[in-house]
Amino acid sequence: MTQNELMTLQHYMKEYGQQAEIFVGQLEMLENGRMEAHAAIETLEAMLSADDGITLLQIGGGASVRAKILEPDKILLSIGAEVVVERSNKDAVEFLKERIMEMEASQKKVTETLDRLRSQMNEINKRLESGYQRAAAAGQDQE
Numbered sequence: 001m002t003q004n005e006l007m008t009l010q011h012y013m014k015e016y017g018q019q020a021e022i023f024v025g026q027l028e029m030l031e032n033g034r035m036e037a038h039a040a041i042e043t044l045e046a047m048l049s050a051d052d053g054i055t056l057l058q059i060g061g062g063a064s065v066r067a068k069i070l071e072p073d074k075i076l077l078s079i080g081a082e083v084v085v086e087r088s089n090k091d092a093v094e095f096l097k098e099r100i101m102e103m104e105a106s107q108k109k110v111t112e113t114l115d116r117l118r119s120q121m122n123e124i125n126k127r128l129e130s131g132y133q134r135a136a137a138a139g140q141d142q143e
Contacts, residue, residue, distance in 0.1 A: 006131050009124050016121045023114040027107060034103045037096045044093050047072040 039058060046055045047069050057067040075092035078084050087095065 003135075006128065006135070009128050009131070013121060013124050013128065016117055016124070020114060020117050020121070023110050023117065026110050027114070030103045030107045030110065034100055034107075037100045037103070041093050041096050044075065044089050044096075048089055 043055065043058065050069070050072070053068045053070075053072070054066055055069060055072075056064050057069075058064045073089045075087050075089055076084050077087050077092050077095060079095075
């Protein structure tokens with residue numbers, strides 16, 4: 001294996017490593033979105049079951065407040081591209097469940113892609129190690 005081939009393989013390893021980092025970041029974002037949607041569903045369902053209309057409302061950053069919801073069946077829901085629509089509580093829960101399913105499908109695809117990328121990285125790493133060993137052996141033979 002020539003020095004040029006080793007450098008090319010090193011370049012591929014670096015590129016694949018950067019791609020892997022991007023995919024890991026996407027997985028984290030999808031997981032965070034999925035967790036937020038589950039929390040929203042729990043809150044929406046709690047709003048309907050609250051006898052006195054008071055529910056624990058998460059406001060972000062790990063903080064919550066007790067709040068009296070005046071219209072627990074009217075939910076403002078962001079559907080993307082800064083578009084917000086009003087839906088019933090039940091419809092909002094169904095929308096969020098569908099969104100969770102979409103995120104889980106995306107997570108599966110990203111995970112499969114990441115696994116293929118890691119497999120390619122392992123193959124390149126084996127070739128690099130073999131090339132380094134040959135180069136070291138050739139260097140010792142010249143001495």
